[in-house]
Amino acid sequence: MKAKTSLTLSGDLLKELDRMAGPKVSRSSFIERILRDFVDQRARQKRLAEEVAAINEHAGRLNSEMSDALSLQAKME
Numbered sequence: 001m002k003a004k005t006s007l008t009l010s011g012d013l014l015k016e017l018d019r020m021a022g023p024k025v026s027r028s029s030f031i032e033r034i035l036r037d038f039v040d041q042r043a044r045q046k047r048l049a050e051e052v053a054a055i056n057e058h059a060g061r062l063n064s065e066m067s068d069a070l071s072l073q074a075k076m077e
Contacts (some may be wrong), residue, residue, distance in 0.1 A: 007031075 021030035
């Protein structure tokens with residue numbers, strides 16, 4: 001579902017948006033695409049930050065387990 005909205009943008013920005021969109025793309029669809037890309041990117045960044053936080057939360061234990069496994073492997077060689 002689409003909803004109408006109103007934005008107030010500077011003239012130079014509108015000219016640049018129109019130039020980038022080209023003559024065959026409407027301003028509305030171009031701005032929507034830009035905003036969708038931005039929102040998607042922010043969501044990816046948030047997920048990545050959450051994944052990194054989860055990894056970091058368990059990093060000490062995981063590193064210790066890996067160290068133990070490597071030391072056992074070294075003893076067996």
